[in-house]
Amino acid sequence: MVDDDVRLMLAFRSGDDRAFDALFERWAARVLRFLERMVSEAGVAEDLVQETFLRVWRARERYEPGARFSTWLFTIAGNAARNELRRPFRRASHESLDDGDEEGAPLALSGEDPPSDELVDARRAGQGLEAALAELPERQRSALWLRAVEGLSYAEVAEALATSEKSVKALIHRARVTLAKTMGGGGSG
């Protein structure tokens, strides 16, 4: 059974540009969310979303539906993020490939009108988790995010990270235990 995204990608491969628009609409926000966690800078993450979809556009004629579209898409996004992280002189958080005043601001919870105590606590917890996530090794972070948030199976995460399922299992376990400790669940990790 072919999923809707694969169908759209096949339509795009056949020359239907609207299918590409539809894929962008469906996936841009999720790819951005993933990339924000990978590079920790909103402006850079946005540039990488462009880069990811540009690579999808370039690869349209070579596309073969072998896996879920999301696995393929996050493989591309993850590779773009890794390339960025390996750059010897990474752009500072305020710099972006595109101009814009607020795009480069570091990720932060948006401020609103007087928050309740519960909301403040939740934000603090979220910020703590965000910071702990950013401290994880890139592969652990990537593996856990793709599994826990994007719902990829171990096999799919392994494909996205070009590694084995056994390795993915270990990466996810280590990442979860570290973050659980941060969140107050010391366990015995």
Add this chain to the structure above:
Amino acid sequence: MTELDEKLCAFLDGELGEGEAAALRAALARRPELAARLAELAAVDAGLRALPAGAVAPDLRAKLERRIRAERSPGAARRPPRSRAGPGRRRRWLAAAVLSAAAAALALVVLPRLQHRETALANVEPAPIVEPAPADAAVSEDLPVIEVLDVLAELDELEGVGSG
């Protein structure tokens, strides 16, 4: 408990075989501390899913479209190669050409006069001893134009002596 944590993670992810999953479910029912640990690990996933997401900028699609258009345009694919002849290189070439032309012009002027001088000298009485010209007055490729003109003036004088 690392091994147990690993098993709990796999359970959480639905990656345990049916037999192992059933055994773990039974253990969770018997051991509250195990259930608490599973809840801690599950809270991580819930926390991650609750993290805020930056909104996709309204102009992101337009920016992407610009990049796609740039790739589509034939000019982007086939940029003309940069000329290797920069201004400095062109100036050096011009200077070499001017010098070569000047050297050729000098040769055309000097050589016939030298030949004429030999003929003239052969037909006159032995000339008074002339102080040898300084070594650097000899016509050479490196001779400055002023010195070449001096040599030509000397030749004119000799011709005058020869014919006089």
